[in-house]
Amino acid sequence: xxxxxxxxxxxxxxxxxxxxxxxxxxxxxxxxxxxxxxxxxxxxxxxxxxxxxxxxxxxxxxxxxxxxxxxxxxxxxxxxxxxxxxxxxxxxxxxxxxxxxxxxxxxxxxxxxxxxxxxxxxxxxxxxxxxxxxxxxxxxxxxxxxxxxxxxxxxxxxxxxxxxxxxxxxxxxxxxxxxxxxxxxxxxxxxxxxxxxxxxxxxxxxxxxxxxxxxxxxxxxxxxxxxxxxxxxxxxxxxxxxxxxxxxxxxxxxxxxxxxxxxxxxxxxxxxxxxxxxxxxxxxxxxxxxxxxxxxxxxxxxxxxxxxxxxxxxxxxxxxxxxxxxxxxxxxxxxxxxxxxxxxx
Amino acid sequence: xxxxxxxxxxxxxxxxxxxxxxxxxxxxxxxxxxxxxxxxxxxxxxxxxxxxxxxxxxxxxxxxxxxxxxxxxxxxxxxxxxxxxxxxxxxxxxxxxxxxxxxxxxxxxxxxxxxxxxxxxxxxxxxxxxxxxxxxxxxxxxxxxxxxxxxxxxxxxxxxxxxxxxxxxxxxxxxxxxxxxxxxxxxxxxxxxxxxxxxxxxxxxxxxxxxxxxxxxxxxxxxxxxxxxxxxxxxxxxxxxxxxxxxxxxxxxxxxxxxxxxxxxxxxxxxxxxxxxxxxxxxxxxxxxxxxxxxxxxxxxxxxxxxxxxxxxxxxxxxxxxxxxxxxxxxxxxxxxxxxxxxxx
DNA sequence: ATGAAAGCGCTAACAA
DNA sequence: TTGTTAGCGCTTTCAT
Numbered sequence: 261x262x263x264x265x266x267x268x269x270x271x272x273x274x275x276x277x278x279x280x281x282x283x284x285x286x287x288x289x290x291x292x293x294x295x296x297x298x299x300x301x302x303x304x305x306x307x308x309x310x311x312x313x314x315x316x317x318x319x320x321x322x323x324x325x326x327x328x329x330x331x332x333x334x335x336x337x338x339x340x341x342x343x344x345x346x347x348x349x350x351x352x353x354x355x356x357x358x359x360x361x362x363x364x365x366x367x368x369x370x371x372x373x374x375x376x377x378x379x380x381x382x383x384x385x386x387x388x389x390x391x392x393x394x395x396x397x398x399x400x401x402x403x404x405x406x407x408x409x410x411x412x413x414x415x416x417x418x419x420x421x422x423x424x425x426x427x428x429x430x431x432x433x434x435x436x437x438x439x440x441x442x443x444x445x446x447x448x449x450x451x452x453x454x455x456x457x458x459x460x461x462x463x464x465x466x467x468x469x470x471x472x473x474x475x476x477x478x479x480x481x482x483x484x485x486x487x488x489x490x491x492x493x494x495x496x497x498x499x500x501x502x503x504x505x506x507x508x509x510x511x512x513x514x515x516x517x518x519x520x521x522x523x524x525x526x527x528x529x530x531x532x533x534x535x536x537x538x539x540x541x542x543x544x545x546x547x548x549x550x551x552x553x554x555x556x557x558x559x560x561x562x563x564x565x566x567x568x569x570x571x572x573x574x575x576x577x578x579x580x581x582x583x584x585x586x587x588x589x590x591x592x593x594x595x596x597x598x599x600x601x602x603x604x605x
Numbered sequence: 606x607x608x609x610x611x612x613x614x615x616x617x618x619x620x621x622x623x624x625x626x627x628x629x630x631x632x633x634x635x636x637x638x639x640x641x642x643x644x645x646x647x648x649x650x651x652x653x654x655x656x657x658x659x660x661x662x663x664x665x666x667x668x669x670x671x672x673x674x675x676x677x678x679x680x681x682x683x684x685x686x687x688x689x690x691x692x693x694x695x696x697x698x699x700x701x702x703x704x705x706x707x708x709x710x711x712x713x714x715x716x717x718x719x720x721x722x723x724x725x726x727x728x729x730x731x732x733x734x735x736x737x738x739x740x741x742x743x744x745x746x747x748x749x750x751x752x753x754x755x756x757x758x759x760x761x762x763x764x765x766x767x768x769x770x771x772x773x774x775x776x777x778x779x780x781x782x783x784x785x786x787x788x789x790x791x792x793x794x795x796x797x798x799x800x801x802x803x804x805x806x807x808x809x810x811x812x813x814x815x816x817x818x819x820x821x822x823x824x825x826x827x828x829x830x831x832x833x834x835x836x837x838x839x840x841x842x843x844x845x846x847x848x849x850x851x852x853x854x855x856x857x858x859x860x861x862x863x864x865x866x867x868x869x870x871x872x873x874x875x876x877x878x879x880x881x882x883x884x885x886x887x888x889x890x891x892x893x894x895x896x897x898x899x900x901x902x903x904x905x906x907x908x909x910x911x912x913x914x915x916x917x918x919x920x921x922x923x924x925x926x927x928x929x930x931x932x933x934x935x936x937x938x939x940x941x942x943x944x945x946x947x948x949x950x
Numbered sequence: 951a952t953g954a955a956a957g958c959g960c961t962a963a964c965a966a
Numbered sequence: 967t968t969g970t971t972a973g974c975g976c977t978t979t980c981a982t
Contacts, residue, residue: 263721263743265959276969281961289967306743311722312660313959316974321657323700330686332885337682341675344703353718355668355700358689373698376608377656485889511885518889540677540856541886544830544863610975621953626977634951658975661958 264305273301325378327357327369334539342560363387372400380567401570403563414583415566419554419590425460427592428534435532437504443491444508445477488515510535510542532598547596558588609650618646670723672702672714679884687905708732717745725912746915748908759928760911764899764935770805772937773879780877782849788836789853790824833860855880855887877943892941903933
């Protein structure tokens, strides 16, 4: 037989539909007897709430869409884990989409996928421009992660990427490294993470009175270990002799270290390597990987916090406050890949 | 102003609501003129479909719930990536839950989270028993991954874990290894992956005329690199001298290799290491990791296939066919962690 | 090819 | 404390 509805439960318990609804929603003013009777009827019939009906009525779905480039890049997996946990704490569930760096998918996400089944959106964009974010009437409340898209268009959570890159570079300079390359530029994307971090790198060099050459930013196809390995291969094949690598994520760094190893170069003695993100792989690699560790818990917590505020703002139809910019902490974790090599300058 | 509804679009375009609906759903018999007019009205008003309404009416949500233990374990992240991709191909979206190995969460998932907002469920269980899966009237169609829960209770996709473990063990034996430990037992779980793989290990030993001792199965708290490292630490501290390790996932293996390195033991010369899952970390580690590679694409594809069949079965109210058991391919990828060490027997 | 009316399952507003 | 009524936005008959 068909699945039971509130009506069926009501009939069985000898009460009205509204009373059943009250019980389901833990409404305070229900007598103990009625409550028990309804509960029994629910159990006997195996009744479950139909969320479509509830959503339609309430105007909220309880779903947050999380949109990331690729879920199988550990940084995003870590983030997703934390965001799902944080969402659960807010009685929300998380629907995950992957853009695979496709601009159209990112735009579709921005528009709520042509529908409005998510109450809110957490988006880690790669290709979006400031203009994409302007004028999205009816689009769901949105929090952006990671990129410094032109500020002021939507709520945004990130670490101070410029400073983080500067600190990482200073660290390499203090080890006496002078031939530092940066791995992780992306072709054809908006000024994003790579550019901001590159600026930090440049600032560190210039503060040390050293020259800066835009050619030290090596482009990659993707942000995986393979791409880091390929970048190093190209670099070495070109006859360069790096003594430091600033990799814009840990996967790139791990791939780079593997390639250096295959070329007979020692890390950190010959080449010191620093990554970004603090993923598990870098904690157990040989050598372990120095990395810029963002406070991922904070990213998740703040993102949810901002989003929940926006969602209630929309619900109450109140005034729309201007976009918020939130910076979370990071720290440089010095590990074997850049350790104990003293000054060689 | 409030977000536009079909009614508003209809009024603006001078047609009925039904006609707007026809246009939205690409119904064939709509005149070109009408279609254009409606499209214009939609654009002008910025109309988007309200999925709550659609879901309620259609009785389907287009959402699949994916339930995994932890999304930040690369194997599950890989799987999630592929399942999301495959779901998209089937015009479904994926909602991700994490059980964090909590039995109550797994049970809640089985019951559709006390509601029915997902059309179907893909679940990678750790603690469920055969009884949990019996008699779930009204529960959503379900496909189980990975565990060999007692068969015949629900659709199930997995590799042949027993054979895979046997092959991996044979490989270690052929290298002349005789003191092989297995890392990855779990306390207090139902006979699952660990037990099945352990059986394969045993079978390989016995086929080679070697004794088998249940004590070679080392328990772990979790399936992360840290746990692999700790297991090796305990083993070495106990004065054992393993020459082979069969780790039940790659994270455990990578952690184990790191600990072996810290103890001055060489991989593979002193200890050969094999993992399961073929995650990216093992392809770029030093040494690279020999692993049992399941055909993850096939897992995702078959899981979706089974689920979509079940969903339409339910929709059409047709006969319920018995649970299907599907085995997907795997292969042993021999890499540096178990390579070129000849016979040492 | 298009329209009118009914109803999916639920809960808010109001009434008793 | 509990019941009645209405309606959320959409699509499905069934007419025309």
